Every structure is written in C-alpha cells, then in structure tokens.
Amino acid sequence: xxxxxxxxxxxxxxxxxxxxxxxxxxxxxxxxxxxxxxxxxxxxxxxxxxxxxxxxxxxxxxxxxxxxxxxxxxxxxxxxxxxxxxxxxxxxxxxxxxxxxxxxxxxxxxxxxxxxxxxxxxxxxxxxxxxxxxxxxxxxxxxxxxxxxxxxxxxxxxxxxxxxxxxxxxxxxxxxxxxxxxxxxxxxxxxxxxxxxxxxxxxxxxxxxxxxxxxxxxxxxxxxxxxxxxxxxxxxxxxxxxxxxxxxxxxxxxxxxxxxxxxxxxxxxxxxxxxxxxxxxxxxxxxxxxxxxxxxxxxxxxxxxxxxxxxxxxxxxxxxxxxxxxxxxxxxxxxxxxxxxxxxxxxxxxxxxxxxxxxxxxxxxxxxxxxxxxxxxxxxxxxxxxxxxxxx
Numbered sequence: 001x002x003x004x005x006x007x008x009x010x011x012x013x014x015x016x017x018x019x020x021x022x023x024x025x026x027x028x029x030x031x032x033x034x035x036x037x038x039x040x041x042x043x044x045x046x047x048x049x050x051x052x053x054x055x056x057x058x059x060x061x062x063x064x065x066x067x068x069x070x071x072x073x074x075x076x077x078x079x080x081x082x083x084x085x086x087x088x089x090x091x092x093x094x095x096x097x098x099x100x101x102x103x104x105x106x107x108x109x110x111x112x113x114x115x116x117x118x119x120x121x122x123x124x125x126x127x128x129x130x131x132x133x134x135x136x137x138x139x140x141x142x143x144x145x146x147x148x149x150x151x152x153x154x155x156x157x158x159x160x161x162x163x164x165x166x167x168x169x170x171x172x173x174x175x176x177x178x179x180x181x182x183x184x185x186x187x188x189x190x191x192x193x194x195x196x197x198x199x200x201x202x203x204x205x206x207x208x209x210x211x212x213x214x215x216x217x218x219x220x221x222x223x224x225x226x227x228x229x230x231x232x233x234x235x236x237x238x239x240x241x242x243x244x245x246x247x248x249x250x251x252x253x254x255x256x257x258x259x260x261x262x263x264x265x266x267x268x269x270x271x272x273x274x275x276x277x278x279x280x281x282x283x284x285x286x287x288x289x290x291x292x293x294x295x296x297x298x299x300x301x302x303x304x305x306x307x308x309x310x311x312x313x314x315x316x317x318x319x320x321x322x323x324x325x326x327x328x329x330x331x332x333x334x335x336x337x338x339x340x341x342x343x344x345x346x347x348x349x350x351x352x353x354x355x356x357x358x359x360x361x362x363x364x365x366x367x368x369x370x371x372x373x374x375x376x377x378x379x380x381x382x383x384x385x386x387x388x389x390x391x392x
Contacts, residue, residue, distance in 0.1 A: 004111075004365050004380055011327050011384040012226075012287050012349025012357075013115035013159075015151060016061035016097040017122065025145040026138065033135035034142075035125070046121075048128040049135065054244065055124030055229055063090035064097070067352055068359030075331050087355060097353060100151050100159055107158060110352075110361055113381070114158040114388060116187050116224065117151055118287065119143075120354070123191060123228025126166050130196050130231070133168035140164050141176065153185040160388055162189040162224060168197050170208045177212045181219040186388045188216065188223055192262035192289065193230040194269075204266065205273025213275060217282040220390030227288040230262035264293040267324060271301060276323045277313045283387060284324050287349055291328035291337040298340055321345060325383060330358065330367045334379075343375040347384050 018024075022035035036047050045052050046059045058064070065087045073086045095102040107115065122143055129136035144163040147153070151161035163180045165188050167173045180188050194201040202208070216223055233243035236254050250258075263286050276282055301316040312319075321341050327349035328334050338346050348364050351357025358364060368376050 004362065004376065006377070006381065007111050007113035008348065008362060008380045009382075009384040009388070010112050010115040010350050010352065010361055011285065011347040011387075012351050013117050014120050014351065014354055014357075015103075015117060016064060016093060016120050016353075017059075018098055018146070018150060019060055021121070021146045021150075022125070022139055022143050024149070025142040027142070030135060030138045033132055034129065034139040048125060049132060051128065053125070053128055055128075056121050059121055061097070061120070062093040064093050065090055065355035066359070067354065068357055070355045071358065074329070074356055094353075098150070100155050104156060104158060112361060114160065114385065116222075116287070116384065116388070117159050117161045118189055118224070118226050119147075119162075119164060119228075122164050123189070123226050125229075126164075126168075126191055127229045127231045130168065131198055133166075133172075133197060136166050136168050137172040137176070140166050144176065144180070148183060153180070153183050160186045162187045162226075164188070165190050165212075167195045167204055167209060167212075170212065173209065174212045174215065177215045177221075181215055181221060185221055187285075188221055189226050189287075190223065191228055191230055192225045192266040192286075193232060194265075196231055203269045203273050205269045205275045207278075210278060213279045213282060217279040220281065220283070222283050222285055222387040224285045224287050225263060225266060225289065227263070230258065232258040232262050235261075260290055260293040263289040264297050267320065268297060268301070271316045271319050272304075272312075274313060276319050281391065282323060283391070285327065285347060285387060286324065287327045287347075288329075288351055289327075291326050291332045291334070294326055294337055295340050325387065330364055334367060335370055338371070338375065338379075343371070343378050344383060346379045347387075348380045 026034060032050060037044055038047050040052060044060065069088050070086055096106045125139065126136060129139060147161045147163060151159055153161050163185055165173055165176055195204055236257055237243045239253060241251055241254055270276065298317050301320060305312055305316050325345045325347050326337060326341065327347040328337050334346065350361035350364060352361050365376060365380060368379060
C-alpha cells in the first residue's frame with residue numbers, strides 16, 4: 001500500500017458558513033435583494049433575491065453529516081435510491097468547521113501542512129442573483145469580508161481562504177480582485193460556466209475581463225473553479241426536467257448532463273479565447289469537478305487545432321497542460337489523468353469535512369497505486385503547495 005511520511009497539502013478543504021456569512025458586512029438596504037433569513041411554514045429558510053433558496057437543504061449546518069459518510073456511495077459500492085438514507089445519523093456541528101484555530105489543530109492531527117479553503121453554501125448563490133448584478137456583487141463583497149474575518153486569506157500561511165469572484169460586472173469584478181490581492185489572497189474561487197449577465201451570456205475569456213485577469217496573474221494568485229451551482233440546469237429543461245438545483249437530490253439525467261460540462265466548457269473557453277496567451281502567468285485549478293472530462297477535452301482541442309491551426313496563437317493542448325491543474329475525484333482514473341496532463345498538474349483534494357469527501361484526507365494516497373514515490377509527493381503536497389505561493 002502506498003503511504004506518505006510527510007505533511008501533505010490539501011487543495012480542497014471546506015468550512016460550513018456561519019449564519020451571518022452573507023449579512024455581517026452587507027451594505028445597508030441590500031438585504032431584500034440579497035440574503036436574509038425568514039420563517040417559512042414554521043422553518044427557518046434562507047431567502048436569496050427574495051426567494052426561498054434550496055441549493056443546500058440545511059443551510060444552517062447544525063446538525064450536519066459526518067465527514068466522508070458517502071464515501072462508499074460515490075465509489076459505487078453502496079447504492080441508495082434515497083440519498084438521504086446514505087447519510088446516516090447527523091451530528092452537531094464541530095468547532096473546527098467554523099473556527100480557524102480549531103481547524104489548525106485538526107490539520108496538525110491530520111498531517112496537513114496547509115489547505116485551500118472553499119465555501120459550502122457560497123458556491124451555490126450566484127445563480128439566484130443573476131438578474132441583479134449589483135446585488136450579486138454586494139452579496140459577495142460582504143461574503144468575502146466575512147471569509148477574511150473568520151478564516152483569513154492566508155492564516156498562519158496554512159489556511160488559504162478563497163474570496164469568491166462573480167464576473168457579472170467586469171468593473172466590480174476588477175475591484176474585488178484588487179481587494180483580494182491587496183489582502184494577500186493566494187487563491188480565489190469562481191463558478192464554472194458562461195457569465196450570465198442580464199444583457200446575455202459571455203465568456204470569462206472576453207477581453208472585458210483582461211484587467212481582472214492581469215491583476216490576478218501578475219500577483220500569482222491561483223484561480224480555482226470549484227463545483228457548485230453552475231446554472232447548467234437550464235439545459236436540462238430542454239429534456240423535460242426541472243432546472244432547480246438541490247444538492248444530493250438531482251435526477252440521474254440531471255447529473256449526467258451537468259456533472260462536468262460546465263468545467264470542460266469553461267476550460268475550453270479560456271484556452272480558445274486566448275486568456276493564457278494574454279496572461280502567461282495565469283494559473284487555474286479545477287476543484288471538485290472530477291477529471292473524466294480532461295481526456296475528452298484534450299482530444300477535442302487537438303482536433304480543433306489540426307483543423308484550424310490559425311485560430312490558435314499556440315498549441316491549445318500544450319496551453320492547457322501548462323496553465324491548468326486538476327483535482328480528480330478519488331474514484332476517478334487518476335493514472336489516466338496524470339498520463340494526459342502530467343503528474344505535476346494533478347492535485348490532491350479531500351473535500352473534508354463534506355459527506356462526499358474523505359473522512360481521513362491522507363487516505364487519498366491509497367488511490368495512487370502505481371504511482372512512483374516522486375509522483376505521489378507531487379500530487380499529495382508539492383503541486384498544491386506551489387500554487388499557494390507566487391511563482392518564482
């Protein structure tokens with residue numbers, strides 16, 4: 001069995017948001033347009049943009065599922081027609097899910113030197129605010145100040161909280177990127193998919209966003225695309241199903257049609273629209289989006305390049321391999337991913353403490369059978385650790 005005798009770096013750690021995560025720093029007069037708590041039919045519900053939001057069934061997170069309780073389910077070893085039963089008994093929320101010093105103590109116990117820390121609720125909120133860009137930007141400005149308050153953007157150089165950037169308004173996105181850089185952020189997080197402003201969709205590779213990309217690239221900030229509510233449910237409607245996203249309650253067709261299309265399409269857009277040529281220092285990581293999409297995208301990019309080479313300023317496959325790091329699911333073909341993009345572009349992420357993650361983050365190494373010791377070190381520590389620092 002493959003083992004590690006050194007501290008590791010987790011590219012996918014999470015917190016469970018405090019109930020005032022979006023409201024503590026919210027600008028006056030914005031509550032009804034953004035986030036507020038309300039009593040609805042005897043239950044405390046999260047209202048987003050004036051509507052009940054169902055992205056997370058239990059947005060107060062107390063009680064909450066045990067870390068890794070869905071491990072066997074996601075490996076296909078314990079099927080469940082009703083996913084709620086697979087969760088088992090919930091437990092009271094733990095201090096380390098909301099307190100950074102308690103989390104540091106847990107990182108010590110787990111043998112983790114550092115981690116990128118991402119939202120649980122936050123990655124599902126943008127979709128509900130698309131029709132009101134000013135409200136969306138106000139909500140995430142408030143959220144990011146809460147992240148800095150409670151977790152820090154580089155706490156003890158071990159916990160790297162990721163500010164969330166929405167791109168609905170290019171000027172406000174630039175302002176928030178500048179705030180993140182000035183605050184010492186080492187990673188920011190965005191949602192995959194096109195930018196769906198009220199005026200219509202556009203690519204994150206649109207030159208409108210070049211000032212923002214330049215700020216992030218020049219500062220060496222890693223841009224993470226983390227799974228969440230991508231809005232791709234709108235395409236499911238064409239097949240006769242509801243577009244509403246609710247974690248763990250998607251139909252099989254919804255999951256198949258949306259599981260990795262958003263991240264694949266987004267990486268294709270960044271490459272095809274020349275973002276990495278205009279910003280050669282930019283580093284992008286895909287987190288909790290799996291890796292099964294990577295070989296298919298590489299094949300498509302190679303074919304497009306062979307058919308229309310003049311459309312690309314450089315080999316698109318080489319561009320992808322140079323600028324994009326991928327955190328696979330533990331149940332993916334990780335060897336195949338490494339063979340496709342290189343072991344130096346593969347990231348370990350445990351998704352701790354989520355139910356679908358690993359109860360013991362270090363156990364990820366058990367899925368790296370067949371890798372050399374040097375490759376294991378790259379995946380379990382060196383690759384992500386390097387992304388937490390500006391490039392030399």
